[in-house]
Amino acid sequence: MSSIELTPSQKKILRALTNLHKETEDAIKGEDIAEQVDRNPGTIRNQMQSLKALQLVEGVPGPKGGYKPTAAAYEALEIQQMDEPAAVPMQHEGEPIDDTIIEEIDLSSVHHPELCRAEIHIQGTLSEIHEDDSVTVGPTPLSKLLIKGTVDGKDDTNNILILRIDDMVAPAEEPAH
Numbered sequence: 001m002s003s004i005e006l007t008p009s010q011k012k013i014l015r016a017l018t019n020l021h022k023e024t025e026d027a028i029k030g031e032d033i034a035e036q037v038d039r040n041p042g043t044i045r046n047q048m049q050s051l052k053a054l055q056l057v058e059g060v061p062g063p064k065g066g067y068k069p070t071a072a073a074y075e076a077l078e079i080q081q082m083d084e085p086a087a088v089p090m091q092h093e094g095e096p097i098d099d100t101i102i103e104e105i106d107l108s109s110v111h112h113p114e115l116c117r118a119e120i121h122i123q124g125t126l127s128e129i130h131e132d133d134s135v136t137v138g139p140t141p142l143s144k145l146l147i148k149g150t151v152d153g154k155d156d157t158n159n160i161l162i163l164r165i166d167d168m169v170a171p172a173e174e175p176a177h
Contacts, residue, residue, distance in 0.1 A: 004054055004076045008157045012037050013047050014056060014077060015159055018069045019125050023099060027066035036125070090122075091136040092129055100124030102137060105147065107165075116168075118147050120161040126154055135163055145170045 006014065016036040020028045030048065034041040048067055051057040056073040060066055088102035104121035120137055129135065131151050138146035149163030 004056070004072075006076060010047060010051060011077065011157045013039075013044060014051060014069065014073055015157070016125075017057065017067055018073060018077060019123070019159075021069055022123065027060035027064060027068050029066040033067070036127070088138060088140050089136075090120075093134055097124070102140075105137065105140070105145070116165040117152065118149060118163045118165055118168075120147075120163060122159045122161060124159075126156060126159060126161065129154065129161065134166075135161065137163075143170050 013033060016033050017028055020032055020036065030041050030044040034044045037044075048057055048059070051073075052059060054072075054076075056070055056076055057067050058070055060068060090097045090100055090102060101123040102120060103123055104119075106119040106121070108117045108119065118137070120135075129151060131153065133151045134148070135151055136146070136148045138144070140146075146167075146169045147163065147165060148167040149165045151161055152164045153162040154160065155162070
């Protein structure tokens with residue numbers, strides 16, 4: 001597996017492209033990416049040239065044209081493409097969020113209850129979620145883990161939410177044989 005080192009800006013743009021592409025499957029216009037990452041469309045065009053050179057993006061000419069991520073783009077962002085990923089529900093301020101995929105839940109500092117945090121790795125946009133918002137993730141498919149927390153921070157470049165865990169429930173039942 002080749003590892004391509006991307007700048008934070010390239011990562012953010014590529015992540016926005018993969019998120020937008022997941023929603024429509026069409027070529028994505030530079031203006032839409034620019035709006036998502038709060039940059040100038042000219043900056044996006046320049047970055048796309050370097051991402052094309054790295055074979056992470058393909059340009060689609062014509063009026064319906066724009067950009068599409070290549071398989072290598074998902075690899076570079078370490079996004080696992082699955083046909084039918086297991087659905088892990090997520091709620092923001094009590095409302096279900098449908099267009100995200102929970103990739104990974106990392107629990108850090110569980111030995112220190114006051115500092116208990118969860119890193120939620122997400123495919124999808126985080127633009128509507130802000131610090132101090134309430135987020136619920138789960139139940140997960142196997143362990144039925146449910147995490148309720150308050151957003152402590154977010155990493156837009158890597159699509160990670162940092163939650164202060166308010167409550168965590170994993171029902172203790174016998175696994176089915």
